[in-house]
Amino acid sequence: MMKSSSGYIRRICLAAAAIAASALLSGCERPPVDTVQHGFRGTGMVQVYNPRILIPETYKNVVPDPLPAVPSDGPRAREVYKNVQVLGDVSAAEFTRLMVAISAWVAPNEQCSYCHAPGEDFSSDSMYTKVVARRMIQMTQAINSRWTAHVSQTGVTCYTCHRGNHNPAEVWYRSPLHPQATRALGNDAGQNKAAASVGLASLPYDALRDYLSSDPKEIRNNGPTALPTGNRSSIKQAEFTYSLMMHMSDGLGVNCTYCHNTQNFAKWEGAPPQRVTAWHGIRMAREINTAYIEPLTPVFPAARLGPTGDVAKVNCATCHQGAYKPLYGVSMLRDYPQLGRVTGATGATRAAAPPPGVLGRVLFDTGRSDLSAAAKAEIEKAVKAAMADASVKIALSGFTDRTGNPQANLDLARNRAVAVRDALTAAGVPVARIDMRKPEFVIGGADANSRRVDLVAAR
Numbered sequence: 001m002m003k004s005s006s007g008y009i010r011r012i013c014l015a016a017a018a019i020a021a022s023a024l025l026s027g028c029e030r031p032p033v034d035t036v037q038h039g040f041r042g043t044g045m046v047q048v049y050n051p052r053i054l055i056p057e058t059y060k061n062v063v064p065d066p067l068p069a070v071p072s073d074g075p076r077a078r079e080v081y082k083n084v085q086v087l088g089d090v091s092a093a094e095f096t097r098l099m100v101a102i103s104a105w106v107a108p109n110e111q112c113s114y115c116h117a118p119g120e121d122f123s124s125d126s127m128y129t130k131v132v133a134r135r136m137i138q139m140t141q142a143i144n145s146r147w148t149a150h151v152s153q154t155g156v157t158c159y160t161c162h163r164g165n166h167n168p169a170e171v172w173y174r175s176p177l178h179p180q181a182t183r184a185l186g187n188d189a190g191q192n193k194a195a196a197s198v199g200l201a202s203l204p205y206d207a208l209r210d211y212l213s214s215d216p217k218e219i220r221n222n223g224p225t226a227l228p229t230g231n232r233s234s235i236k237q238a239e240f241t242y243s244l245m246m247h248m249s250d251g252l253g254v255n256c257t258y259c260h261n262t263q264n265f266a267k268w269e270g271a272p273p274q275r276v277t278a279w280h281g282i283r284m285a286r287e288i289n290t291a292y293i294e295p296l297t298p299v300f301p302a303a304r305l306g307p308t309g310d311v312a313k314v315n316c317a318t319c320h321q322g323a324y325k326p327l328y329g330v331s332m333l334r335d336y337p338q339l340g341r342v343t344g345a346t347g348a349t350r351a352a353a354p355p356p357g358v359l360g361r362v363l364f365d366t367g368r369s370d371l372s373a374a375a376k377a378e379i380e381k382a383v384k385a386a387m388a389d390a391s392v393k394i395a396l397s398g399f400t401d402r403t404g405n406p407q408a409n410l411d412l413a414r415n416r417a418v419a420v421r422d423a424l425t426a427a428g429v430p431v432a433r434i435d436m437r438k439p440e441f442v443i444g445g446a447d448a449n450s451r452r453v454d455l456v457a458a459r
């Protein structure tokens with residue numbers, strides 16, 4: 001009895017140790033990793049990524065098919081319904097279409113009853129979820145119309161953050177472990193707690209409160225003057241800055257070189273244009289939190305609040321979820337222009353119309369990466385545009401459709417991008433003006449437009 005039970009305990013311990021070891025190791029990235037050039041050769045501007053991590057990340061970022069288009073004429077929603085405060089100007093048909101889409105994006109199981117109590121009139125505001133949703137619609141419209149310096153024409157919808165969940169998967173709360181809360185135990189400066197938010201490093205784990213909320217601190221290591229006249233640039237502040245930078249890299253699935261020329265982190269000259277986009281993103285995230293989400297705190301039930309009574313807030317990962325562009329740059333807003341100020345057709349037009357800045361779109365047969373005559377003509381067009389303006393760089397992204405094996409799709413998408421690159425260089429476009437984008441594939445729909453390479457004018 002004794003013997004067998006101790007053997008049993010030993011087995012459990014061994015199993016626990018094995019689980020602990022695999023949990024630890026899962027933090028490391030098993031080689032081989034892949035790299036793509038992201039700037040001039042010899043400058044170390046290289047993006048490193050791991051294809052095994054990229055595959056699940058990509059599947060997290062597949063967009064749902066748009067709902068069929070409906071007429072935008074006819075009576076307005078405010079003429080038909082009683083309590084439409086935000087979407088009053090859209091047609092009643094578009095309003096209903098949007099309600100159906102919102103249900104799928106935020107509450108696929110409960111559908112309408114998640115925001116409208118069954119048996120009650122739809123105009124009632126009795127459920128807090130409806131009150132939050134109304135503000136979220138305004139927030140989404142503000143992001144899409146006022147923050148194009150960050151979200152461009154791609155924009156966001158509820159799906160960008162929610163992805164079929166009531167609560168977005170990536171949010172942040174203030175930490176109860178913050179130094180102010182643990183004074184009695186000594187001030188650890190908010191460090192050494194191995195939080196996942198800072199890659200388990202000993203960096204401050206509650207840095208976002210200093211940067212992505214009200215009363216933000218300056219994001220810099222170096223003081224603006226040679227001597228510390230009034231500025232408090234210190235090692236501790238540098239550590240907080242690095243926490244934010246770890247979060248930004250992790251949230252976008254990129255390395256520091258995506259936004260910095262590592263010769264000099266502080267210098268803007270020579271840094272990739274993505275750094276400017278990120279600068280606007282920081283200001284946008286602050287506004288989302290302070291103007292829209294934090295004021296909703298009293299509306300949320302206590303169970304939804306964090307350990308210090310604050311509401312779940314947005315960071316870079318809330319939208320990006322590990323991708324350099326949320327949903328790898330696919331614009332769902334084009335199909336739901338009511339959530340922004342974007343004009344144009346609604347409905348299943350996404351795959352047909354290339355996004356702005358696209359110099360060309362090369363299509364491929366299923367499973368193939370060789371260039372057809374039509375593909376070569378399309379490449380010719382892009383070569384002309386590149387030759388006419390020496391400041392144009394061509395960014396290449398390969399795509400596959402949804403069908404087939406993920407690893408094979410990754411290879412296929414890369415091979416397609418490489419085939420186009422080789423055709424460009426053969427036509428005389430210098431390699432330095434071609435930017436192979438990481439990741440080099442996105443899973444599109446199952447139609448012919450998904451099997452493609454986009455040639456995009458890079459800044």
Ligand code: HEC
Binds near residue numbers: 085102106122131
């Ligand atoms: C995530 C929350 C949410 C879900 C899910 C949702 N709605 Fe709504 N609904 C709202 C909000 C917010 C408004 C008010 C919009 C405004 O003020 O502009 C609204 C308003 C309405 C109105 C107008 C009522 C009136 O007379 O003022 C109708 C009708 C409606 N919804 C139908 C539906 C239907 C049908 C579904 C399911 C297919 C649905 N809603 C799902 C949030 C939701």
Ligand code: HEC
Binds near residue numbers: 130157168300312
């Ligand atoms: C920029 C990201 C973002 C976008 C875009 C966004 N939301 Fe949210 N939403 C959040 C965050 C953050 C919360 C708070 C989550 C929590 O409490 O865990 C939230 C909460 C909610 C809740 C309350 C959920 C609950 O169960 O407590 C509803 C309802 C909601 N959002 C609806 C919407 C609708 C409808 C849209 C589109 C019109 C939308 N959201 C767009 C980030 C976003």
Ligand code: HEC
Binds near residue numbers: 260278
């Ligand atoms: C997505 C883009 C992006 C990524 C990735 C990124 N940074 Fe930054 N970094 C910025 C921006 C933008 C600023 C300036 C922020 C501001 O002024 O509001 C900045 C500022 C800094 C600063 C402060 C420079 C000064 O003026 O003192 C340092 C240091 C820095 N980053 C280091 C890093 C490191 C190390 C990494 C990788 C772990 C990294 N960054 C990843 C965009 C990025």
Ligand code: HEC
Binds near residue numbers: 151160278281285324
């Ligand atoms: C509300 C959602 C949202 C949030 C929050 C957000 N972003 Fe973005 N970001 C986007 C969208 C959408 C795009 C794509 C714009 C486009 O297609 O050009 C984007 C693009 C970018 C790009 C440009 C990528 C490229 O290759 O051109 C960078 C860099 C970036 N975001 C950094 C950040 C950082 C850093 C944060 C946090 C401080 C952040 N973003 C927060 C929605 C968001």
